[in-house]
Amino acid sequence: MPVRIPRTSPFSTQLLVISALIQREIQTKFGAYQLGFIWFFIQPLLGVLVMGLLLGPFIGRSAPAMPYAFFLLNGFMLLNLFTAPMTAGMRALQSNQGLLVFPGVRPLDPYIARFVLEFVTTVFVFGIFCAIAMWMGIWISLGQLDILLYCFLLTWMMGCGLGLIFGVAAAYFKEVEQVVPVLQRPLMFISCVIHPAYTLPFSAKVFMLKNPLVHTIELSRHALFPLYHLDGVNLLYPSMCAVSVLAAGLILFRGHSHYLMQR
Amino acid sequence: MIQLQNVTKFYQTRKGLRYVLKNVSLVIPDRANLAVLGPNGAGKSTFLRMIGGAEMPNSGKITSNVSISWPLGISSGFQGSLSGRSNVLFVCRINGLSLKWTRKVVEDVKTFAELGDYFDMPVSSYSSGMRARLSFGLSMAFTFDVYLIDELTSVGDANFRKKAVEAFKNLKEHASLIYVSHSLNSLRETCDSALFLRDGNATFYPDIEEGVAAYLKYCKQQLKQSPGHPPSAKKGRPRKLAAKIATKDRKHSPPQKTPHSNPGETEANDDIIAGKPRKKSAHRVGAKLAKKAARKHIRKTARKAAKKAIGRQSQASSKPNSLGTRENPSL
Numbered sequence: 172m173p174v175r176i177p178r179t180s181p182f183s184t185q186l187l188v189i190s191a192l193i194q195r196e197i198q199t200k201f202g203a204y205q206l207g208f209i210w211f212f213i214q215p216l217l218g219v220l221v222m223g224l225l226l227g228p229f230i231g232r233s234a235p236a237m238p239y240a241f242f243l244l245n246g247f248m249l250l251n252l253f254t255a256p257m258t259a260g261m262r263a264l265q266s267n268q269g270l271l272v273f274p275g276v277r278p279l280d281p282y283i284a285r286f287v288l289e290f291v292t293t294v295f296v297f298g299i300f301c302a303i304a305m306w307m308g309i310w311i312s313l314g315q316l317d318i319l320l321y322c323f324l325l326t327w328m329m330g331c332g333l334g335l336i337f338g339v340a341a342a343y344f345k346e347v348e349q350v351v352p353v354l355q356r357p358l359m360f361i362s363c364v365i366h367p368a369y370t371l372p373f374s375a376k377v378f379m380l381k382n383p384l385v386h387t388i389e390l391s392r393h394a395l396f397p398l399y400h401l402d403g404v405n406l407l408y409p410s411m412c413a414v415s416v417l418a419a420g421l422i423l424f425r426g427h428s429h430y431l432m433q434r
Numbered sequence: 435m436i437q438l439q440n441v442t443k444f445y446q447t448r449k450g451l452r453y454v455l456k457n458v459s460l461v462i463p464d465r466a467n468l469a470v471l472g473p474n475g476a477g478k479s480t481f482l483r484m485i486g487g488a489e490m491p492n493s494g495k496i497t498s499n500v501s502i503s504w505p506l507g508i509s510s511g512f513q514g515s516l517s518g519r520s521n522v523l524f525v526c527r528i529n530g531l532s533l534k535w536t537r538k539v540v541e542d543v544k545t546f547a548e549l550g551d552y553f554d555m556p557v558s559s560y561s562s563g564m565r566a567r568l569s570f571g572l573s574m575a576f577t578f579d580v581y582l583i584d585e586l587t588s589v590g591d592a593n594f595r596k597k598a599v600e601a602f603k604n605l606k607e608h609a610s611l612i613y614v615s616h617s618l619n620s621l622r623e624t625c626d627s628a629l630f631l632r633d634g635n636a637t638f639y640p641d642i643e644e645g646v647a648a649y650l651k652y653c654k655q656q657l658k659q660s661p662g663h664p665p666s667a668k669k670g671r672p673r674k675l676a677a678k679i680a681t682k683d684r685k686h687s688p689p690q691k692t693p694h695s696n697p698g699e700t701e702a703n704d705d706i707i708a709g710k711p712r713k714k715s716a717h718r719v720g721a722k723l724a725k726k727a728a729r730k731h732i733r734k735t736a737r738k739a740a741k742k743a744i745g746r747q748s749q750a751s752s753k754p755n756s757l758g759t760r761e762n763p764s765l
Binding site: 173174175176177179183184187188190191194195198199267269270271272273274275276428429430432433 | 445446483486487488489490492501502504505507511512513515516520524525527528529530531535538539542574575576577
């Protein structure tokens with residue numbers, strides 16, 4: 172006797188679908204690599220190692236409040252939180268198109284699944300790194316974890332919004348998939364990932380502070396190391412950016428969902 | 435009962451909008467095994483996807499009071515990099531099945547699909563027939579009131595077809611089918627009413643024979659209007675050579691391909707067109723015979739032509755495809 176599908180409310184259906192999609196993403200993502208989940212730790216560490224060896228002796232001295240390795244690590248993780256959903260969003264629907272035949276799977280669900288997975292893995296990996304650093308004797312303040320989490324959330328929301336926008340754009344123009352990685356490249360230099368913001372000359376800083384990532388990255392450093400010197404950054408500007416970018420992405424997605432579903 | 439109210443569906447392409455359904459209202463009654471007919475690109479698969487809820491109409495409403503399966507086709511709903519088992523588990527998960535029922539579904543699919551070791555291998559390594567088995571087995575493991583089937587049996591081997599026919603028979607006792615296929619014979623076997631889609635219109639025929647007759651008539655008309663071109667592409671300019679060939683042996687016109695043609699469709703198309711002029715003898719059983727005869731005829735004429743031209747029997751004439759003149763001009 173065949174199985175009858177139990178009736179569920181729309182909300183719980185969506186939760187079921189998203190959790191199933193996340194499981195599936197984990198299977199496909201970690202199944203592809205030899206080392207599986209370990210790769211998530213290795214990737215930022217490699218970046219820290221290369222940059223730390225290259226730049227540590229020079230820039231390290233200018234940020235005396237925190238070890239340069241951790242300074243870099245923090246920047247890389249936040250940058251990853253911004254770029255990963257952007258890249259994931261571009262192909263989220265494309266690689267899950269076949270699943271839309273199942274009733275209950277809506278076009279936004281693959282995006283949500285990927286975004287949530289990116290956030291959870293990055294925060295988890297960062298937590299592990301913090302724990303290791305504390306075990307090694309680096310003094311990390313836990314008094315401002317709320318601000319830290321808020322910085323993470325804002326960065327991630329901006330990435331998600333752009334992921335949705337580029338996802339829609341890539342459906343119309345395939346070239347977007349080639350252009351976006353190129354646009355992401357200079358982010359490391361213009362987001363104060365490898366150098367502290369307060370060491371910049373005033374005229375440069377005015378421009379740099381237009382980038383909301385600078386605000387969240389600097390603030391997250393300050394949250395972990397309260398002695399880290401802040402200059403000209405605030406939470407309001409990145410919050411406004413995050414909300415408007417995410418809203419724009421969602422509106423754009425909603426407006427074009429017919430076109431996105433049609434293949 | 436499934437009800438369509440003023441449903442309009444179009445596709446946005448780079449050359450403007452292409453309508454699949456234009457302001458269509460109709461009611462599909464309960465327990466009506468419905469055959470969906472129409473030329474390539476008429477929107478049969480889209481129709482199924484809309485009924486199944488995978489796509490939304492651009493305007494209008496589709497309402498139903500029955501449980502409807504997802505459209506089961508060859509390429510639908512599987513992630514290539516994951517194994518058949520993981521894909522089945524995924525479907526169980528999104529439907530919120532308990533562990534007990536999930537186990538049962540996996541067991542059912544395994545026994546129905548008979549994939550052996552392939553069940554635990556990535557779906558991308560499957561042949562289209564194996565995908566069809568998995569897809570079919572998966573939806574047979576669930577109970578629905580209406581099953582949507584999209585060209586599924588056309589790729590299976592004899593064993594699978596037999597199994598599918600049996601499954602359809604069992605299904606008919608408690609459910610109904612909406613069936614898209616180009617093989618008129620299998621449609622006649624399983625369905626009793628028909629829906630004919632063309633140019634954005636949909637016509638419901640309570641008797642399948644009426645629907646099939648209308649469809650064949652339409653095909654014939656299209657063939658006359660634009661020889662050598664796919665019926666859906668009206669704007670195409672008929673080439674002289676193509677026109678000549680088509681009028682010469684229209685009976686055995688080559689299978690027409692549109693960019694959207696599914697695997698297995700071409701063969702079925704051949705079957706319709708070749709079977710048509712010999713309708714007296716080849717009504718049901720004779721479709722295959724007619725095809726065979728057609729091939730024989732082609733081979734004969736080819737041999738004659740080759741003899742005339744070169745004066746000796748060419749090796750190539752033994753293959754029916756080697757007729758250079760009969761290449762589809764639209765390719």
